[in-house]
Amino acid sequence: MTTIAQRLKQIRSQINDAELACNRQPGSVLLLAVSKTKPAEDIAAAYQAGQRHFGENYLQEALRKQLELGAYDITWHFIGPIQSNKTKPLAMHFDWVHSVDSLKIAERLSAQRPAHLPPLNICLQVNISDEPSKSGITLAELPQLCEQVAKLPNLNLRGVMAIPAPQQDFEQQRQPYKILHQAVVELHRPELDTFSFGMTGDLKAAIVEGSTIVRIGTALFGERNYA
Numbered sequence: 515m516t517t518i519a520q521r522l523k524q525i526r527s528q529i530n531d532a533e534l535a536c537n538r539q540p541g542s543v544l545l546l547a548v549s550k551t552k553p554a555e556d557i558a559a560a561y562q563a564g565q566r567h568f569g570e571n572y573l574q575e576a577l578r579k580q581l582e583l584g585a586y587d588i589t590w591h592f593i594g595p596i597q598s599n600k601t602k603p604l605a606m607h608f609d610w611v612h613s614v615d616s617l618k619i620a621e622r623l624s625a626q627r628p629a630h631l632p633p634l635n636i637c638l639q640v641n642i643s644d645e646p647s648k649s650g651i652t653l654a655e656l657p658q659l660c661e662q663v664a665k666l667p668n669l670n671l672r673g674v675m676a677i678p679a680p681q682q683d684f685e686q687q688r689q690p691y692k693i694l695h696q697a698v699v700e701l702h703r704p705e706l707d708t709f710s711f712g713m714t715g716d717l718k719a720a721i722v723e724g725s726t727i728v729r730i731g732t733a734l735f736g737e738r739n740y741a
């Protein structure tokens with residue numbers, strides 16, 4: 515049986531290979547372990563193997579696990595859809611939110627961020643494949659939302675997150691990331707240092723196109739069971 519520790523080692527080595535393959539500095543891509551639907555024990559197992567950044571999609575589930583794992587020094591990332599009436603617990607209990615897609619959500623997160631905590635790290639979610647069902651802003655909306663969110667006092671605007679439509683072909687996987695990366699470069703905002711690009715199925719393409727955070731669930735924790 516493959517353990518979480520063994521899988522973690524394999525993924526770290528895949529990330530390292532991809533970094534070297536495109537002449538990027540080893541260690542420039544952060545591994546975010548996506549633990550949605552998985553029990554706190556799985557998070558603890560990855561933590562024992564050195565993993566510190568974990569991503570969750572469902573607020574109630576995440577808060578439950580955070581309570582259970584209170585003694586662990588974990589950096590928590592929220593990567594799921596955000597309901598505007600649920601921003602307060604997000605502002606209180608997370609270090610990063612990757613899925614901000616409106617000024618209203620950003621304003622609430624800033625207003626609700628507790629004063630004793632550092633600014634909340636924010637990525638704007640961009641719907642790069644223009645899929646009607648997916649959340650996220652359009653590329654055209656990115657410059658203005660960046661400008662507005664950058665002004666909010668208790669947020670630290672860091673970059674963008676994308677979940678492109680799944681593709682099998684490597685070159686096709688690269689395309690949306692290439693386009694979004696270029697759009698961010700053209701904003702000339704040096705504080706935008708974060709590209710939350712890549713999941714289990716397209717990790718290498720995402721790293722080739724400048725990912726700085728890959729969000730990996732299945733390859734680390736196994737298939738998810740939503741039942």
Ligand SMILES: *Cc1c(COP(=O)(O)O)cnc(C)c1O
Pocket residue numbers: 548550571593594677713714715729730731732733
């Ligand atoms: C579930 C999820 C992931 C992880 O996907 P895998 O294919 O299991 O690696 C990454 N990002 C987001 C936003 C997710 O919802």
